[in-house]
Amino acid sequence: MIPVYSPDLRGNERRYADDAVATSWISSLGPYIDRFETALRDTIGTRHVVAVSNGTVALHLALHCLDVGPGDEVIVPTFTYIASVNAIKQTGATPVLADVRPQDWLLDPDQVEALITPRTKAIMPVHLYSGVCDSRINEIARSNGIKIVEDCAEVLGTRIGDHHVGTTADVATFSFFGNKTITTGEGGAVATNDDALALRLRKVKGQGQSLTRRYWHDELGFNYRMTNICAAIGTAQMERIDSILDRKSRIASMYRDALGGSGVEFQSVAPYVKSSEWLVTLLLPKGADRDQVMAGLTDLGIDTRPVFFCAHQMPMYRSDKPYPVAEDITARGISLPSYPGLSDDQVAQVSDALLKVLAQRDVAVA
Structure with a gap:
């Protein structure tokens, strides 16, 4: 895994x-x-x-x-x-x-x-x-x-x-x-x-x-x-922060190159920002079943995480006020393997697996 x-x-x-x-x-x-x-x-x-x-x-x-x-x-x-x-x-x-x-x-x-x-x-x-x-x-x-x-x-x-x-x-x-x-x-x-x-x-x-x-x-x-x-x-x-940041930047660039045009949406980063690229996270295409996508990736040996739930969805902060943008993000977002020890071949493996799962009929919501 x-x-x-x-x-x-x-x-x-x-x-x-x-x-x-x-x-x-x-x-x-x-x-x-x-x-x-x-x-x-x-x-x-x-x-x-x-x-x-x-x-x-x-x-x-x-x-x-x-x-x-x-x-x-x-x-x-x-x-x-x-x-x-x-x-x-x-x-x-x-x-x-x-x-x-x-x-x-x-x-x-x-x-x-x-x-x-x-x-x-x-x-x-x-x-x-x-x-x-x-x-x-x-x-x-x-x-x-x-x-x-x-x-x-x-x-x-x-x-x-x-x-x-x-x-x-x-x-x-x-x-x-x-x-x-x-x-x-x-x-x-x-x-x-x-x-x-x-x-x-x-x-x-x-x-x-x-x-x-x-x-x-x-x-x-x-x-x-x-x-x-x-x-x-x-x-x-x-002592190794510079090399760790360099590696994480490389991993993020590889994911964006490999998954560009697939229908997923990456977080926008301003051109004047040099990001530490902590965790590569994206939004699945609208209509995709996130649970099914994540399960499909698990079957292929790849761990993922959903993004955070919104605070207003939690029982202690529950609110009926709509937060449409946040609710959409929290419903479609997943994080991909992003640790500095990830190899180029593993980044390619994760990318290929995601593309394969997204192409399957059973990940789409009817």
Whole structure:
């Protein structure tokens, strides 16, 4: 079976993790934390990067430290991984769901403008799969005095012109789960250029303990710290980020070339964006039965994934309000094997298999 994703751990990951164990630095202190944060700062380009235990707590920590809470509203796309919405709810604020654009599947700036109220405290653009949100969202936020929290969980390594995604936001968050471009097993990070905010992020992630006085806790905090073992894996990963990104770019280009003209629709990426191509994702032709397509690919030894369900389709966020673009995407989208260890022959195998399955009569809905 060709998996959708498998981490590339062929560098110094085991050696560094063994070193963390051998030196007894296994918890949230140790040299690899500093090394990993430094490598991330060098890649992202913000003044500060704070490593945390996963991407979801990175979002919650960012919102909390921007004082988002009860009575506030945060605009977020309904088409996103549920962590984006859950993190808002966990602060006591209200997630305000917006539809996405058909070309890039990302937060629609026109919807954002229409949803702003006096209670809007923040906007959360979520960069999904290969795409990057329209920078007009940040301009809308600045002109209205609203904070921007960019969910960059899937786009480490993506650049917009000469700068890394997330660097123009008040704060950006990243994930290093096992299926991300760079992994620490479980892990995340918060990036910002705001010196005062960075200090608060560091303090609050460690139970609100003073950074200068041990066991003195003068504000509410959380245990969101990354372990030195996870950071050791991440440090080794960051040593090879350029080669990993190059390989993923090659894989995405091969898929687009092989499947062009087949009736599938790829996510639009602006020409000034250099995408990290996290997970190659496409929309099946209208009328195709996605479950049958995925089952057919499984029979041919190829694993796939459906795209995320919309937040407004979940029981806790259920809404009868229509979100037609997001609903269409979530009904037709699938992700193909996209891990950096995928060979050219395997990319061709997956492409040929998809074309074969799409040609079968039983994948079409009557």
